Amino acid sequence: MEQFEVHILGCGSALPTTRHNPSSQIVRVGNELFMIDCGEGTQLQIRKSHQHFSRINNIFISHLHGDHCFGLIGLISTFGLLGRRHPLHIYAHPMMRTLLMPQIEYFCQGMQYEVILHDINPKTAGIIYEDNNVTVETLPLNHRIPCCGFIISEKPKKRHLRGEMAEYYNIPTYARQRIREGEDYTTPEGETIPNERLTTPPDPSRRYVYCSDTTPVPAGLIEKIRGADLLYHEATFAESEKGRAAATFHSTAQQAAAVALEAEAKKLVIGHFSSRYDDETPLLAQAQEIFPATILAKEGLTIKI
Numbered sequence: 613m614e615q616f617e618v619h620i621l622g623c624g625s626a627l628p629t630t631r632h633n634p635s636s637q638i639v640r641v642g643n644e645l646f647m648i649d650c651g652e653g654t655q656l657q658i659r660k661s662h663q664h665f666s667r668i669n670n671i672f673i674s675h676l677h678g679d680h681c682f683g684l685i686g687l688i689s690t691f692g693l694l695g696r697r698h699p700l701h702i703y704a705h706p707m708m709r710t711l712l713m714p715q716i717e718y719f720c721q722g723m724q725y726e727v728i729l730h731d732i733n734p735k736t737a738g739i740i741y742e743d744n745n746v747t748v749e750t751l752p753l754n755h756r757i758p759c760c761g762f763i764i765s766e767k768p769k770k771r772h773l774r775g776e777m778a779e780y781y782n783i784p785t786y787a788r789q790r791i792r793e794g795e796d797y798t799t800p801e802g803e804t805i806p807n808e809r810l811t812t813p814p815d816p817s818r819r820y821v822y823c824s825d826t827t828p829v830p831a832g833l834i835e836k837i838r839g840a841d842l843l844y845h846e847a848t849f850a851e852s853e854k855g856r857a858a859a860t861f862h863s864t865a866q867q868a869a870a871v872a873l874e875a876e877a878k879k880l881v882i883g884h885f886s887s888r889y890d891d892e893t894p895l896l897a898q899a900q901e902i903f904p905a906t907i908l909a910k911e912g913l914t915i916k917i
Contacts, residue, residue, distance in 0.1 A: 613815050614642040614745075616766065616917040618842060621657035623883035623909035625825075625848055625862075626679045628652070633911055634679035635884060637844075638663055639764055639820060641746050647671040648762055648822050654683035655690050661912065665694055670741060672748060673704035674824060675734065675759035676711070685715045692723040699726045703740050703748075705758055706731040734760035737836060751836055753826035755861045761823040763837065769814035777810045818917050820844075821877075824884045827858065828867040831874070840877045841917045844909070847882035850889070851898055865895035869902035883909030 617640045624632030634651025638661070645667040647654075658665060673681050684702070691700060702708065709729050716727060732740050732750055735758060741748035744767070751761035770792040778788065783797060791797055797805045821837045823829055824846035829837065837843060845868035849857040857864050863871075865882055872880035880903050885892050892908050899906040907915075 616641050616818050616820070618820060618844070618881075618915045618917065619661050619663065620881075620883070620909045620911060620913040620915075621654055621661060622649075622651050622911060623885060624651075624679070625884050625886050626677065627887035629887045631890070632885060632887075633657055634682070635674075635824060636680075636683065637822070638668070641764070641766065643667065644669070644743075644745070646748070646764065649674055649680040649824075650683040650687060651679045652682040652686075655687045657911065658687075661914075665691065666696065668700075669698065670701045670703070670748075672741075672762050673702065673708060674753075674761065674822070675755060675757055676705055676707055677757065677825070680825075681708070684712060685719060688716060688723075688727060689720050691725065692720055696725045699728050701728050701730060701741075703730045703732050705734060732760065734758040737833075749836075751821070751823065751829075751833060753823060754830065755825045755827075759825060761821065761826070761829075763840075764820045764822075766817040766819070768817055771807070771811035771814050773811055777805075781805060781810075783810075820917060823871075825862060827861050828863050829871045829875075834871070834875050837875045837877070840875060842879050842881065842915060843872050843875065843877040844881050844883060845871055846884035847895055847899065848884050848886050850895055853886075865899040866902055869899035869906055872903045872906070877903075878905065879915075880906040881909050881915060882906060885909075 619638040621636040622633030633653050635649040636651050636654040637648045639646045739747050739749050747765050749763040753759045753761050796807050818841045821840040821843045847865035847868040848862035849864045851864050851866045868882050896908050
């Protein structure tokens with residue numbers, strides 16, 4: 613199976629600490645690197661994680677709070693210094709255009725590549741990116757300003773051709789791709805060989821769901837994320853700060869776990885931790901009471917899906 617990995621670059625919230633960087637992740641699918649959010653210091657975290665700058669072609673910004681986008685202009689400038697020539701695509705709220713373009717014009721004069729901004733509507737669900745392997749879909753969230761999560765889904769895989777059957781029927785190369793796509797095979801003698809005899813089922817398609825910043829994902833959207841292989845849900849506060857979480861449109865660790873349980877996710881990773889916590893293990897314990905398959909986000913963590 614192709615690599616499908618989530619690399620945590622930052623999992624803190626708005627106030628910087630010596631323990632956590634602001635929000636940013638790289639999602640690797642095959643050879644493609646997709647970035648979700650770009651808080652301050654993200655480019656240094658990319659260096660530490662040994663990811664390739666040149667493979668980042670698409671950046672998805674959940675909302676326009678600084679801890680999710682203050683790192684963009686620095687990253688864009690660095691791409692220019694590295695001699696980038698191919699376009700960089702940024703998907704964000706339309707206001708990003710107003711905020712970012714003057715910075716690019718002032719700080720990045722003479723840059724040899726194009727920054728292409730794609731407006732997204734955080735209030736609606738829909739596919740905003742698609743290639744041969746994956747789709748990226750927005751998931752409306754509930755925060756103080758327009759905000760959305762992202763669902764990165766592999767497209768349905770092709771079936772596996774059984775090598776011994778391909779040899780037995782002497783199947784030509786040009787026909788093998790169509791067989792992997794589900795077609796039967798007709799021999800030169802006119803015999804039709806059922807696809808089920810020639811192939812085995814495809815690998816299951818995988819999904820990653822990113823939800824930050826938000827109150828718990830509402831019940832009406834649970835179906836959108838049901839069965840996710842990995843769910844990242846913000847857990848800014850412990851349960852003792854449930855009132856504070858509601859007032860600031862954030863979630864507690866237990867609330868994140870309840871979402872994972874209801875959505876029947878396979879694994880939950882919690883992050884976006886408040887700076888008030890020097891140790892997040894109590895948040896992990898609270899989440900695991902409800903959803904045992906929970907882990908803590910931390911800088912440098914790679915999660916294989």
